[in-house]
Amino acid sequence: xxxxxxxILAMSTAIAGASAAACLDFAxxxxxxxxxxxxxxxxxxxxxxxxxxxxxxSCQQCIETPxxxxxxxxxxxxxxxxxxxxKSAYECILENGCLTKGTRQKVIxxxxxxxxxxxxxxxxxxxxxxxxxxxxxxSKACQTSCLPDAGAD
Amino acid sequence: xRRVLYAAAFVPALVFAQTTARADDTADLRGxxxxxxxxxxxxxxxxxxxxxATSTTLTAEDFRRYGIHSLDEAIDFLSLxxxxxxxLKGVDIGSRGVTITADSGDHVLLLINGHPVNEPLFGGAxxxxxxxxxxxxxxHIEVILGPGSVLYGxxxxxxxxxxxxxxxxxxxxxxxxxxxxxxxxxxxxxxGGLEFSLFKRPSELxxxxxxxxxxxxxxxxxxxxxxxxxxxxxxxVYTRDRSSDVLPAPFWGGRATRGYYxxxxxxxxxxxxxxxxxxxxATAFKQSIPYxxxxxxxVPDFNDPDSYTVHxxxxxxxxxxxxxxxxxxxTTRLYGDSFDYQDIQNTTSASGCLYENxxxxxxxxxxxxxxxxxxxxxxxxxxxDASFVTLIGVDGRLRSIKSxxxxxxxxxxxxxxxxxxxxDRNDKVLGAYVQQTWLPTSWLSxxxxxxxxxxxxxxxxxxxxxxxxxxxxQGGTLKGVYAEAFRSPSWVETTFANxxxxxxxxxxxxxxxxVEGSIEQRFGAHRLLMGMFRSWWSDLVELHVLTQxxxxxxxxxxxxxxxxxYGIIQFRNVSSVDNYGMNFGYEGSVGDTGQLRxxxxxxxxxxxRSDPQSPSQRLTVAPQTFGNAxxxxxxxxxxxxxxxxxHYLGARPADRAFDGNFPVAPYARAQLxxxxxxxxxxxxxxxxxxxxxxxANYAAATRAPYVVGPAQYASTTYTGNAELAPVDRFRVTxxxxxxxxxxxxx
Numbered sequence: 060x061x062x063x064x065x066x067i068l069a070m071s072t073a074i075a076g077a078s079a080a081a082c083l084d085f086a087x088x089x090x091x092x093x094x095x096x097x098x099x100x101x102x103x104x105x106x107x108x109x110x111x112x113x114x115x116x117s118c119q120q121c122i123e124t125p126x127x128x129x130x131x132x133x134x135x136x137x138x139x140x141x142x143x144x145x146k147s148a149y150e151c152i153l154e155n156g157c158l159t160k161g162t163r164q165k166v167i168x169x170x171x172x173x174x175x176x177x178x179x180x181x182x183x184x185x186x187x188x189x190x191x192x193x194x195x196x197x198s199k200a201c202q203t204s205c206l207p208d209a210g211a212d
Numbered sequence: 213x214r215r216v217l218y219a220a221a222f223v224p225a226l227v228f229a230q231t232t233a234r235a236d237d238t239a240d241l242r243g244x245x246x247x248x249x250x251x252x253x254x255x256x257x258x259x260x261x262x263x264x265a266t267s268t269t270l271t272a273e274d275f276r277r278y279g280i281h282s283l284d285e286a287i288d289f290l291s292l293x294x295x296x297x298x299x300l301k302g303v304d305i306g307s308r309g310v311t312i313t314a315d316s317g318d319h320v321l322l323l324i325n326g327h328p329v330n331e332p333l334f335g336g337a338x339x340x341x342x343x344x345x346x347x348x349x350x351x352h353i354e355v356i357l358g359p360g361s362v363l364y365g366x367x368x369x370x371x372x373x374x375x376x377x378x379x380x381x382x383x384x385x386x387x388x389x390x391x392x393x394x395x396x397x398x399x400x401x402x403x404g405g406l407e408f409s410l411f412k413r414p415s416e417l418x419x420x421x422x423x424x425x426x427x428x429x430x431x432x433x434x435x436x437x438x439x440x441x442x443x444x445x446x447x448x449v450y451t452r453d454r455s456s457d458v459l460p461a462p463f464w465g466g467r468a469t470r471g472y473y474x475x476x477x478x479x480x481x482x483x484x485x486x487x488x489x490x491x492x493x494a495t496a497f498k499q500s501i502p503y504x505x506x507x508x509x510x511v512p513d514f515n516d517p518d519s520y521t522v523h524x525x526x527x528x529x530x531x532x533x534x535x536x537x538x539x540x541x542x543t544t545r546l547y548g549d550s551f552d553y554q555d556i557q558n559t560t561s562a563s564g565c566l567y568e569n570x571x572x573x574x575x576x577x578x579x580x581x582x583x584x585x586x587x588x589x590x591x592x593x594x595x596x597d598a599s600f601v602t603l604i605g606v607d608g609r610l611r612s613i614k615s616x617x618x619x620x621x622x623x624x625x626x627x628x629x630x631x632x633x634x635x636d637r638n639d640k641v642l643g644a645y646v647q648q649t650w651l652p653t654s655w656l657s658x659x660x661x662x663x664x665x666x667x668x669x670x671x672x673x674x675x676x677x678x679x680x681x682x683x684x685x686q687g688g689t690l691k692g693v694y695a696e697a698f699r700s701p702s703w704v705e706t707t708f709a710n711x712x713x714x715x716x717x718x719x720x721x722x723x724x725x726x727v728e729g730s731i732e733q734r735f736g737a738h739r740l741l742m743g744m745f746r747s748w749w750s751d752l753v754e755l756h757v758l759t760q761x762x763x764x765x766x767x768x769x770x771x772x773x774x775x776x777x778y779g780i781i782q783f784r785n786v787s788s789v790d791n792y793g794m795n796f797g798y799e800g801s802v803g804d805t806g807q808l809r810x811x812x813x814x815x816x817x818x819x820x821r822s823d824p825q826s827p828s829q830r831l832t833v834a835p836q837t838f839g840n841a842x843x844x845x846x847x848x849x850x851x852x853x854x855x856x857x858x859h860y861l862g863a864r865p866a867d868r869a870f871d872g873n874f875p876v877a878p879y880a881r882a883q884l885x886x887x888x889x890x891x892x893x894x895x896x897x898x899x900x901x902x903x904x905x906x907x908a909n910y911a912a913a914t915r916a917p918y919v920v921g922p923a924q925y926a927s928t929t930y931t932g933n934a935e936l937a938p939v940d941r942f943r944v945t946x947x948x949x950x951x952x953x954x955x956x957x958x
Binding site: 082083084087088089090162163164165167168174175181182183184206 | 443444445552554562566567568578580614615616618627628629630631634636760763764767768773774775
C-alpha cells in the first residue's frame, strides 16, 4: 500500500508541479522610441545662380499641383495649410519623408507621430479631418507617385 | 408566459395525485432517506428543507443516469433556477433570469469541497470542462440560489455551487474511464480511493486524474464582407490561412477546421486523517475558438490554432476540526491558490496591426493571481442539541496580482511596443461573519447573520441574511429569505488599461438585495417546490463605450491615443437590474427500489436592465423561461438503466442585440436539448467490473446568443443581420469504466 500511496502522491506532485513550475514571464518588455527623424536636408540655395531644379519628391509635387486640371490635391492642401495644426503636421510629414514610403499603411504609420507632435489628438477634430483629406486625395489623384506599391499592402 | 407557468404548476400536481395514492411506508421511508442534506447554505449540515436558501442537490447517480459530463451540463439538465449558455469560448452562468454576459462566471461562487476557486484577477471560475473535476469523482453538487455573501464574501451574488467529491468508501479500489464524443473529444481518467490507518487514526485518500481533449466539430462561418481596410486601402484581410478552408479577402469566414479545440489535464487529491482534511487540485485548460467577437476574443485571425487562451490553477486547502468542549467546536482552514492566464491573439488585419513591415501582430496578455489565507471558524452549540447555534468566523488572505500585455511581431516574436496594461499589486482581504440559528420549536427554524468584508481597494461591505422556515403541516414547509450580496470588482476591472481601455476610476462593489418565499411539499418519495423571488441589483460593472466627447476629453488628458484607436472603453458602475419571477421544482420516484425516477424544474423570470443613458431593456443572453425534465428507469438485474433528460431555454437576445444597430435585433431561438442515455454493467465480460455508458444528445436550435465575426455592429460596410455562434447540435458519447480492486464506484 505504501508503494501505491507513494505513486499517487508522486503523480499529484507532478501535476501540481507542472502547473506551477512553468511560470509565466512578467518582466516587461521595453522598446526604445523610434530614432529621431533624420535632419532635414540643407536648404537649397535659392540665389540667382541656383540651378532651376525641383527637388521635391514626386508625391509632394503631385499633391501641390492644382486639382484642375490635375492630377493634384492643391485645394485640400490649401485648406490644411491655413490650419496651424494641420500645417505643422504636413510639414513634419514632408520632413520625415513619409510621402515617399510607397504604401498607404506605411504613410499612415510614418505620419501618425507627426499628427501627435502637431497637437492633433483625435481623428475627428478639424485638423485631423483636413490632413486626412489630403491623404485621401493623394491616395487617389496621386496614387501613381505617392503610393506606387499600393498593391503590396 | 403566464400560461406556461400555469401549466407547469398543474403537471406535477397530477402526477402527485396518481402516485401518492400508491405511496406506502417504503416510499415514506425512502422519502426521508432521500431528503437532501446540504452543508453549503449555512456551513453546517441540515436538510435542504430547513436550509436558509433554495437549493438543489445534484447527485453522482443522476450524472450516470443522464449522461452528465461536466458542471454546466449538470446545472442545465438537473438543477433548479440556474442555467448556462455556451458561446464555445466558455459558458455564461445565470440564475433566476439574471445572466451577466461574458462575466467569466464571476457572479457565482464556485466551491470545491468548500474551497472557493474564483480568482481575483478576473473574479471568475469555469463551469465547463475547464473546471477540471473528473465527473466520476463528484459525489454531489449543491446548487444554492440567491445571495450567499453572508458566509462566503464576494462573488456569491447569483448563488453558490459547491462540488463535493466522493469519500473513499464510495470510490474504493481503482477506476479507469475512457470516453469519447465520437469524432470530437476523448477523455481518459483514473480514480481511486483507499482507507487505512495512519498514526492510529482512521484515514482515507481519494484521487482522480483526467485528461480531456477536444477538436471540432468543424463549423462554417460567414461570409461577412469586410470591405476596404481603412489603413491599406485594400480588401480587408482576416486570416493568414491561405487554404481553401477560408474565404478570400475581403470576406471573413469559411470552414473552421483547425481553430476550435481544447485540452484539459487535471488532478484532484483528497486526504482525510482523523480531524484533518486536505484537498489538492491542479488544472490546466487550453482552448482555441475559431471566431472573433467583441467580448470574448476581439481580434484573432479566423481559424487560427495559434490564437488561444490557457488557464492554469493549483491550490491546496487544509482544514482541521477540533472539538473544544461539548459546546464549542473550532475549524481552522489554511489555504493557498495559484492561478495564471495567457491570452494569445494573432491578427493579420492591417487596422489591428499598425506597424511597419509587420504582417501579423501577436497580442499576448499574461496574468497571475496568487493568494493564501487562513479562516478560523467557531461553532457554539449553546444548548448542546443544535437548537441554538452561533457560528463565528474570520477569513483573512493576502493576494498578489500580476498582469501585462505585449504586442509582438508574430513572425519573430519581436516586441513592437513596450509592455502595457501592467498590474503588479499586493493586497489584503479580511472578512468576518456571524450566524445565529435558532430552532425555537420542532416546526420553526430561524437563521440570521451578517458578514463584513474589507479589502484595500474598498471600504467595508456588509452582507446580511435573514431566513425562516416553518413546517406548517404534514410534509409542508414555508420558507422566507432576505439576503444581500456583493462582488468586488476584479483587478482587471479596477486596474487594467490598454490602448482601447482607460483605467477605471472609483469603481464600487456591485450589490444585490433579494427576497424570496417558497413552499415545499413532500409526499413520500415526492417533492414539490414552488417559489417566488425578487432581486434588485445595483452598481453593476460594465464596459462603457465612451461618447465622442468623453473620448476627446480623455485624449486631452493624455489617457488615450485617439489617432490610433477608437471605440475607447472603460469599466464603470453602469447599470442596475430589477428581477422577479417564480420557480417550480418536482422530483419523485416509484417502485420498491425507486427504479422509476423523474423530475422537472421550471423557472420563469423577468429581468430588466437600466442605466442612465438608455431605456430599460431585457438582459442579453438571459432566458426568461428555462427548465429541465428527466425520467429514468432501472431495468432489473444486469440490464441497463435508461435515462432521458431534456433542458429548455426560451428565446434570448444576443449579446449585441441592443448596441449593435443591426436591422433586426439578433435573438437566439428557444433551445430544446434532449439527451438519451443507456448505462449499465457489461455482463460476462473478460474484465469483471466493466461498465458502459452510451448517450446521444440533440439540440433543436442551431444558434447561440453571441454575435461572431468582425461585423459586431451594423455599419456602412456591413449592413446585413448579425451572425450568431453555432451550436454543436448532435453528439454521441461512448464511455467505458473499469472498476477494480476492492469495490466499485457508487
